[in-house]
Amino acid sequence: MIAVGTQSSYLRAMTLFITYFLFILNLLWLVPILYPFALLKLIPINGIKAFADRILVRLAETWIQNDYRLSTLMYGIKFDVQGLDNPEIDYNKSYLIISNHQSWADIYVIQSVFNRKVPFIRFFIKTSLKWVPILGQAWMALDFPFVKRSRKEDLIKHPELANRDLESVRNVCGKFKHIRFCILNFVEGHRRTPERMKSLAKKNPYRYLLRANSGGISIVATELREQLHGVLDLTLIYPDDKSTFHDLMKGDVRAIKVLVDFIPIAEIPMETNPAAAPLSRNMKRWWTRAGR
Numbered sequence: 001m002i003a004v005g006t007q008s009s010y011l012r013a014m015t016l017f018i019t020y021f022l023f024i025l026n027l028l029w030l031v032p033i034l035y036p037f038a039l040l041k042l043i044p045i046n047g048i049k050a051f052a053d054r055i056l057v058r059l060a061e062t063w064i065q066n067d068y069r070l071s072t073l074m075y076g077i078k079f080d081v082q083g084l085d086n087p088e089i090d091y092n093k094s095y096l097i098i099s100n101h102q103s104w105a106d107i108y109v110i111q112s113v114f115n116r117k118v119p120f121i122r123f124f125i126k127t128s129l130k131w132v133p134i135l136g137q138a139w140m141a142l143d144f145p146f147v148k149r150s151r152k153e154d155l156i157k158h159p160e161l162a163n164r165d166l167e168s169v170r171n172v173c174g175k176f177k178h179i180r181f182c183i184l185n186f187v188e189g190h191r192r193t194p195e196r197m198k199s200l201a202k203k204n205p206y207r208y209l210l211r212a213n214s215g216g217i218s219i220v221a222t223e224l225r226e227q228l229h230g231v232l233d234l235t236l237i238y239p240d241d242k243s244t245f246h247d248l249m250k251g252d253v254r255a256i257k258v259l260v261d262f263i264p265i266a267e268i269p270m271e272t273n274p275a276a277a278p279l280s281r282n283m284k285r286w287w288t289r290a291g292r
Contacts (some may be wrong), residue, residue: 012250019074019249022137026066027134033059038141053179056141059122068112075251079113083260091118093229094181096220099236101186102243105253106236110184113258118232125182143175145183173223181227222270231268235259 037059040052089095095118099110111121120142127146130136139146170285176183221228236243237257247253 015071015074016250019070022070022074022233023067023249026063026070030059030063030138031134034138034141038137041141053143060120060138060142061116064111064115067108068115071112071248075248076254077248078255079109080255080257081113081260082258083262084113084117084258086260086262088230088264089118089232090229090261091116092180092229094119094176094224095183095230095232096217096224096228097121097182097184097232097234098187098217099234102238103245105238105243105245105248107184108187108248109236109256109258110234112216114182119182119185121182122130123186145173150289165249173220176224177227182232183220183224185220187217218270221265221268225270226264228265231263233261233263235261264285 013110034056037052037055038046041049041056043049068077097114099106107123114121122142122145123146124145125139127148130140130146172190221231235258237259238253239255242252
């Protein structure tokens with residue numbers, strides 16, 4: 001006879017395996033469709049490239065929707081979203097999205113909540129991740145902004161690398177000046193972990209957040225001010241501080257709260273001189289006063 005506890009553990013393990021298997025299947029079906037349209041983008045004809053872009057975005061939105069349906073089917077995950085009904089939030093307008101950051105699950109949550117309600121969301125990715133199988137090629141085909149981020153020890157030896165990193169952010173903004181877009185920026189710069197919170201306790205004024213870096217959003221807002229309709233300031237709240245993607249897959253997380261605050265672009269302080277954006281004092285003062 002199998003004990004009840006052992007039986008329950010077996011069922012949870014099987015459910016976890018099936019969930020991961022379904023998520024992988026949802027990724028793999030993209031491969032034979034993704035690559036032909038990615039290759040079409042190499043043809044230097046604007047009409048063909050625009051057509052391929054539209055198809056690639058539709059594929060990505062379908063993939064995101066399928067992931068959400070799978071998690072709802074397997075575990076009944078629900079999002080308690082507040083503020084998304086704001087009439088200023090529209091699929092045909094461009095936004096800079098900022099959010100707190102706890103794990104890779106944040107991207108799943110944000111994409112699921114905003115899928116087909118705002119333009120397809122892209123986020124900054126380290127250049128080295130281009131070579132991740134399937135996902136790396138998908139990110140490239142979908143024009144995700146790749147940037148180089150110098151290691152902390154390299155920045156200590158060569159402070160000038162910080163300017164190079166910010167310049168790479170400025171350069172990738174150029175591709176979004178002629179399309180509808182959403183760019184996601186985790187302003188804390190790193191995932192919030194108990195270890196990181198403890199190590200930065202003396203320098204960090206926040207209890208639940210890391211100190212934010214305003215340089216990246218200042219550059220994006222300044223470079224794309226003519227295209228941006230506003231900023232979507234998000235707060236993600238996980239129950240019992242269980243926020244990893246594995247927590248989601250295990251079914252330990254059933255309800256996630258997402259608070260959405262729309263900020264008109266006119267309220268965002270920007271530098272008239274783009275060269276001053278990385279170290280914008282106006283942005284830092286506004287960020288501090290707003291408690292963001």
